[in-house]
Each structure stands twice: as C-alpha cells, then as structure tokens.
Amino acid sequence: MIRTTLDTAALAHDLRLAVTRFNRRLRTQRVDTSVTLTHLSALSTLKRHGPMSAGELAAHERVQPPSMTRVVVALEGMGLVSRTPHATDGRQVVLELTGAARDLLAAEGQARDAWLSGRLQELSEQERAVLREAAGIMDKLAAA
Amino acid sequence: MIRTTLDTAALAHDLRLAVTRFNRRLRTQRVDTSVTLTHLSALSTLKRHGPMSAGELAAHERVQPPSMTRVVVALEGMGLVSRTPHATDGRQVVLELTGAARDLLAAEGQARDAWLSGRLQELSEQERAVLREAAGIMDKLAAA
C-alpha cells in the first residue's frame, strides 16, 4: 500500500516534468506560424465530433468559455470556422469547419506533424506502442 | 513502409493532442499559486543535477536563455535559488537551490502532485507501467 503510494507520487512527478518539456518542444516546433497548436487542437476536435456549440467545444478542449471565444474569433478570421446561430436556441452559436479548414487538416498530416513523425520513426515499434497506449491514458486523465 | 509512415503520422497527431490537453489539465490543477509549474520544473532539474550555470539550466529545460533569466529572477526573489558568480569565468552565474527550495520540494511530493497522484492510483498497475515508460520516451523526444 505504501509502496503503491510512493510509486504513484514518483510517477506523478516524473510524468509531469516529462509532459512539461515535451509539450514545450512540440509548441516550439511550429513550422506554419499562422495556425497554433491550440487552434489546431480545436479544429481537430470539430473534425472528429462534427459541428457543436462554443460551450461544447470549450468543454471538449478543457478550457473556459472565454478562452474558447478567443480561439474561435481567430479561426473565424482565418476563414477556418463558421459561426451560425442555433436553429432553436438563440443563445447558442454553432461552430462548423469550413472547406479551407478541411484542406488544412488534410495537408497537416504531412507538414505539421512532420517533426514528431520523424522522431517517432526513429523509435522502436515497441516504444511507439507504449506511446500509443499512453496517449489514450493521458486523454482519459485530462478528462478526469 | 507506407504502413509505418501512416501509423507514425496518426500517432504523432493523437499524441500531440493528448499532450496538449493533459498539459493544460496539469497546469490548471495548481493548488499553491505562488510557485508555477515552470518554476517547479526548473527547481526539480537543479535538485536532480545539482548547481549549474543559467545557460545549462536553460538547455536542460529546453527554453531560450532570456526565458530562463525570467524564471531565475522570480525564483531568486522568492528565496528559492541563489545566484553566485562562477569561480573562474566571470561571465557565468552559478545557480543553486536554497534550503527553502529543498523544503518546498520535499513537501511538494504530498501537495503539488496530489491531484495527479490520486488519478494515477485509480489506474491499473499496467496503465501506470505504460505511463512510466512513456515518461522516459517523451523525455528522450523532448531532448531530440
């Protein structure tokens, strides 16, 4: 019991530091500087789950509504997201990807993640399997 | 070959999103608001590797020197780090943890990582093993 507690405390510590540094590295690796990682994350969620309200997207992304407003304003300005009034609830705004966003996301597979893809290919198949599982677990933790 | 490329591209994508959201979650989980995660990461590195110059610490943390200057100024202001001139090279500044920082890091194991520790204990032993391995791999990637 104590052993487990000690283990998880140490793991929490190491995992937090690793994520901090890895995230830093990923953010600075940007090639196309117009669309940031935050923007891309929001777009990816819209692509995966389809049109949704601003509040729903904020919840998906684990940010507060005002933070999402900012992101959406920027994305609309870039012509990547459309904002239309909800059909029956006038308070809500429905967000939807534009064709330009779909094009961007399609191209992104080759360009945006190029650096990380390259590094991943240098790993062993077993290491990639670990990261694949870890990604799912981290998503679960982020939602907890 | 193509299969592997496709796999790593998809993994790069999913891993990036997972890290983005997980990192967000960790940063917002702060309890003690005086010392931020960035500060804590720098302190942990100093603890693990011992006294070093500002440039070395910046390299360890994967940030640019001016960014580290800011962090160090803040930490010195809180009495957590001392800055002393290098013995032989007058350009360098040697950074060292203070006793207060050691106390803080010792207490941190219980307080700071409490949220994450709690979540980790809800996982299976196998999932924790995956994260343990993943932390090492992510550190390697951050340094690549």
Add this chain to the structure above:
DNA sequence: TATTGTTATACTCTATAACTATA
C-alpha cells in the same frame, strides 16, 4: 571575436469577473 547572460519588447495561451442576450 565569441560566449554568457540580461534587458526590452511582444505574442500566445489561459483565467476570472462582469456584461449582454436569450430561455
């Protein structure tokens, strides 16, 4: 001349509080 560190400045990311509009 090259290196180490700092200052000046600016942009991204995110939050809380207060406000508006609609239900």
Add this chain to the structure above:
DNA sequence: TATAGTTATAGAGTATAACAATA
C-alpha cells in the same frame, strides 16, 4: 432566474532582437 456567449482585464510562459560584460 438560469444559461450561452462575449468583452475586459490580467497573469503565466515563452520568444526574438539588441545590449553589456567577460573570455
């Protein structure tokens, strides 16, 4: 009243460019 979203404001985190001091 309660909910959805926005505006206003602020703080954390990080970068590039320019500078000073030392090697």
